[in-house]
Amino acid sequence: MWTGALYALAAGLMWGLVFVGPLLLPEYPAALQSVGRYLAFGLIALPLAWLDRAALRQLSRADWLEALKLALIGNLIYYLCLASAIQRAGGPLPTMIIGTLPVVIAICANLRSAHRDGRLPWARLAPSLLLIAVGIACVNQVELAALRNDPNADLARYASGALLALLAVACWTWYPLRNADWLRDHPGRSPRTWATAQGVATLPLALIGYALLWAGMKVTGSPFSMPFGPRPLVFIGLMAAIGLFASWLGTLCWNEASQRLPTALVGQLIVFETLAALAYAFLLRGEWPQPLTLAGIGLLIVGVVQAVWVKPEPVAEEGHEA
Secondary structure (H helix, E strand, C coil): CHHHHHHHHHHHHHHHHHHCHHHHCCCCCHHHHHHHHHHHHHHHHHHHHHHCHHHHHCCCHHHHHHHHHHHHHHHHHHHHHHHHHHHHHCCHHHHHHHCCHHHHHHHHHHHHCHHHHCECCHHHHHHHHHHHHHHHHHHHHHHHHHHHCCCCCCHHHHHHHHHHHHHHHHHHHHHHHHHHHHHHHCCCCCHHHHHHHHHHHHHHHHHHHHHHHHHHHHHHCCCCCCCCCCCHHHHHHHHHHHHHHHHHHHHHHHHHHHHHCCHHHHHHCCHHHHHHHHHHHHHHHCCCCCHHHHHHHHHHHHHHHHHHCCCCECCCCCCCCC
């Protein structure tokens, strides 16, 4: 249980990096950052795939199709929505909306995966979910107050950013549930191999996306300098770092956690990503969080620690007799 939680923590620390990428490259289109990140992920996965080629050959056509779906929705579309949201609404607001994922995923998993994982009793799960929700609300309140005090705030732009963040939540509610389904249905398969397979599946999607984006910019006469923009070294370096740490290594750690923990519980541990993203955002701002923000972060941590102690109960197989 605790080993799985540590793997989830490591994944969260690395996934938090993706929230600062759009802030460091505000002049780069979100679509370019999405395909750039996953082009780097796919290229990083190629030598890893060669080393793991024997295990990858054991994957069936259905497995590769599943990896392709996970790569499209959980990687490219998710990050396109998230990067667009951050560029439109800033870092903290999308981070807080994404921070609702532990609650959303836990509820969805507890409704759909109880017969496989056992059911986490609602009465014992509710305090943890409540602490996480209140913690998120505290941090969100501080950010909304700052928005209201900013005379130059574009509320329509912020609203569109919030909507895109909600779409990102939808993508990343679907992804971990489907990813955990495959991992739990294939306990003999290596999480490392599955992470590499998703990287390989992402590569052709990212290449096609990059080509379409480049062609679209040419057709529309966009002044943006393709293929690497006005700061090529920064762009390439940042995409490579995010591709390695957030995409491959983060996915590997998450897969390790998913094989060790019930789906409803591992869903709550995505809160580590929110905490890491907040820490990086405040470091980038060069300011210390307000007391209400710190209180919210504390509630999130307490909620996660409490959730780790909730043990799933087996569900009686009613109506399944032959």
